[in-house]
Amino acid sequence: MLSFIIRRCLTAVPLLLAIALLVFLLMYLAPGDFLTAARADRDTPRELVAQLEREFGLDEPWYVQYALWLGNLWPIGWNENAAHWWNRFEIDMDLGFSWSYKVPVVDLLATRIPATLLLSFTSIVFAWSIAIPLGVLAAIHKDSLFDRISALLAYAALSIPEFFLAVLAVFFAARSGWFPTGGLTSIEYEFLSPVGKFLDIAYHLILPTVVLGASMIAGMMRIMRANFLDYLRAEFVNTARAKGLPEGVVMFKHVLRNAINPLITAFGFAFSSLLSGALLVENIMNYPGLGQLVYDALLKQDQFVVMASVMMGALMLMLGNLLADLLLAWSDPRIRLESAA
């Protein structure tokens, strides 16, 4: 198990480096950079621009810039001035400086990534808690009215673009006034009690969660139904019934446990589309997450923010896939991780 995790992490390193290189090249090739606005501004002294160019290494060729960026990324530093030798190691990840926000990128990501992870997490939980029961019910009552209606709804949910659903949700929130139209917290958030803070965030999360989760529900429900039907016809289910096990035990202990596996595998894929979907939903619903950050940064050519955000997106994707594999191994003891790698 441990060796599997280590191996997966090691293979992720070259991939991440390659992604960083690609994004770096894309940003480098893009016309203009984050100092373009400063250069065009007459009030900014030329010397300052030149000095900034030197500081950020913009006058160097691209491979030197990339190496500089990578060098700063290396998290383990050496501090000569520390009191004891064991204190001299310091963990300091420098992802660069955000030109438009005027803060280090690390600080920026530290506030944005938890927000996106929170939204992804609530959406997945929401999707699963609806998709699994619905899929099971549709499979048990195959070809019933409920099955047909849920299949129809699943089609609709699969086909509605996330950003359109988000626009509709904002429309709904604005018209009804029942939900906030955006953001993660209210204005008075800072003055609330801890319980009040929690409730405030939960209240703001409802609409984005529903929007992001809706499209996932449909896909998962269809997978769940198909698998459940497959296992319902399996021999061991006949055996269980022949033994005289109660129907509830047959359904939940024998069929459901088997049918749920592909859903866990789909978790990895779901995470990928979740991140992309979150980018749109965050921008429309004004949710302060990674997607909103990367979009803003791209428009402002805030190079280091873009690179860090895309890297973090890719990293989260890989971790999501790893997590899915581990979950699968935990849920299904027949799976051997070593051979799966």
Added chain:
Amino acid sequence: MRQHLLLELLRRPLGFAALVLLVLMYLAAIFASFLAPYPPAEQSLDHAFHPPTGLYWEDGRVWVRIYENADPAAGRWVPSGEAFPLAWFASGYPYRLFGLIPADTHLFQPATDDPAHRVYLLGSDTTGRDVFTRLLYGARISLSIGLIGISITMVMGFLVGGLAGYFGGRVDFWAMRLVEFLMAIPGLYLLLALRATLAPNFESAQMYILIVIILAAIGWAGTARIIRGLSLSLRNRPFVMAAECMGQSTLKILTKHILPNLTSYLLVAATLSIPAYILGEAALSFLGLGIQEPSASWGLMLSQAQEDMKVFMLGFWWLLSPGAAIFVTVIAFNVLGDALRDIVDPRMKL
């Protein structure tokens, strides 16, 4: 094979209905200039946020109600009680059918001389442009991007996946690493980064090509992976070995022996993945990075509707109609794809 497919499709009413719907939509896009009453960029500032006009039937003609602007600040329009008739196959603004044949006949035009009397089947937007017209013109971009994008993707996916699966070994290894690399970046992030690299401002036609290329560049990876798996299993079949023994060239084996065995899969996969391209273009345009004004695309129209915020506060629901159009198109492709898959191979997992 093709005839058999159509016959089978006829037996599935839902799938067939989806096919008919799609054909109608593509026809509407092709004949947009004939169906639309106004040029797509024609403004009428006196008619901002005009609601959909009411129609009624009397004396063998269709009449259009005339509206008065009751409250310009709130964009409130009320019927004035008067009406004007519609003329069928009347002459209107000149255009070129299929981009070639000059014509000025339109399906319908208001039969009045007063330019203030306009017909808005789906209302008007901020600058008084006809939403119905823009929806039709937008369909040209939004619908064709799916077809062109998927063709590029399928060709690339087949070449890379087919070659990787057929040759195996080192080619396979590196092709699959490339695929994994592309799939490791969240799709929309990569889309945005690619878009940012390629010059900020293009003309509409160039932008269109650019979007297709970007979407295809990201989309081929998944297809290539599946085709590789399929061609890997085909490679060891006797007929491929026989062809190899006869000394046929690799290209010929790929196109004559492997491709025909993949057509059914490719057809289903293409139908089911066209929505991704339509949605991708809509998302890019929605974010303001795709098709630019004054051209129309469904995503762009939605983004304008959202920007105004008036949609939310004052309830100009008709501005959301492009979203409904995307929804209907995507659902039709999904239904058709599922029906085709059931015909071709019910056990296929996509």
